[in-house]
Amino acid sequence: MSVAVLSLSTFVVVTSEMLPVGVLTPMADGLRISPGTAGYSLAITGVVTAVTAPAVPRLLGAVDRRVVLAVAMVVLAAGNALSAVAQGFGLLVVSRIVLGIGMGAVWGLSAAVATRLVAPRNAALAVSAAVSGVAAASVVGVPLGTLVSNAFGWRAAFASLSVAAVVLAAGLVLALPRLPRPVTPAGADDGAAREPLLRTASVTVGLALIVFLVTAHFAAYTYVRPVLEERTELTPGAVALVLLVYGLFGLAGNFAAGALAARRARVTVLGLAAGIAAAIALLALFGTVAGLTGISVALWGLAYGGLSVAGQIWMTQSAPHRVEHVTGLYVGVFTAAIALGAFLGGTVVESAGITPLLWSAAALAVVSLTIGLLGSGPPPSPRRPADATTPPDHPHETTTTTPTRTPS
Known part of the structure; x- marks a missing residue:
């Protein structure tokens, strides 16, 4: 369930980024700008995400990643809501900047968080599932947004994504376990952890x-x-x-x-x-x-x-x-x-x-x-040793344990 909610979150994130492709002409008409100018909104989001994604992990410290993802989805919802009410290019730019901040945090953390939600043997599948929201957005998300736009207007398409982001923010809080700062694997070189x-x-x-x-x-x-x-x-x-x-x-x-x-x-x-x-x-x-x-x-x-x-x-x-x-x-x-x-x-x-x-x-x-x-x-x-186990209460944190005799 946790991985599924994470996948849906990346789906909404990338659909929000790419939606202008499907509603470019009516959005440009509604904002009284050229389609070329409206298309720059995609580049704005990409640039902001490029700055946000690397910065977020460095700024988090020990903050619960579950909370960060939920807050980022609320920020994404705000960006979509601003797009829905924009009356000109200026507010559209602001909305896409806000959206880029939320997108950078969610996409930048999703794959790393996915590996902590499952046993190590399923890590690659969890990453594939989390990132599948990116691919699904091009198959379903943008066409679905275009259909909503055709039926109810382009503003309704952005408003729908805003509502979906709020719902998923709640879903992340409910479905994900607490996710503090990741534990450095046993035997990892501390110098390597500090090296650029x-x-x-x-x-x-x-x-x-x-x-x-x-x-x-x-x-x-x-x-x-x-x-x-x-x-x-x-x-x-x-x-x-x-x-x-x-x-x-x-x-x-x-x-x-x-x-x-x-x-x-x-x-x-x-x-x-x-x-x-x-x-x-x-x-x-x-x-x-x-x-x-x-x-x-x-x-x-x-x-x-x-x-x-x-x-x-x-x-x-x-x-x-x-x-x-x-x-x-x-x-x-x-x-x-x-x-x-x-x-x-x-x-x-x-x-x-x-x-x-x-x-x-x-x-x-x-x-x-x-x-x-x-x-x-x-x-x-590296292959996991035969005696490597995953504590049942925290399946996202992997440690290697050696059987010990408990004193009476």
């Missing part, structure tokens, strides 16, 4: 790979609809179907990559990078052929759907003694790359067109693959 994470080679390599790969993805994916409409000449209904296929394959990729990355994180991430590069290149080559376009989009969804969880596991395996900090750093870099990709994509489209954009994105994906091939990956996960 960027001095860890596998962390630096993983983050560099993520920057190029996520930038490549969002540079191209932001304009996938024009590709499908202009090059493939699909009808709006067919475009919706193709994007649904993308989302469904993304969900499958999320859980498949989580299981694979738990054993071989580096190999899994490199495979996903190769898949994204191949999918975008295929779309650039055969984007005028409907059948091959569908295959390309399905491959793209499968590969990108697994990237968030596989990259997360790469990070936690690289710094197992500092899971919260490395997760916050990872989410910050990830969301900054989203904003960078959307900005670069728009720049290339305006100056050169759709096809050069696709080839540029494919090239960036190849660069990320090269970084991963030449750099070092995370060390393999």
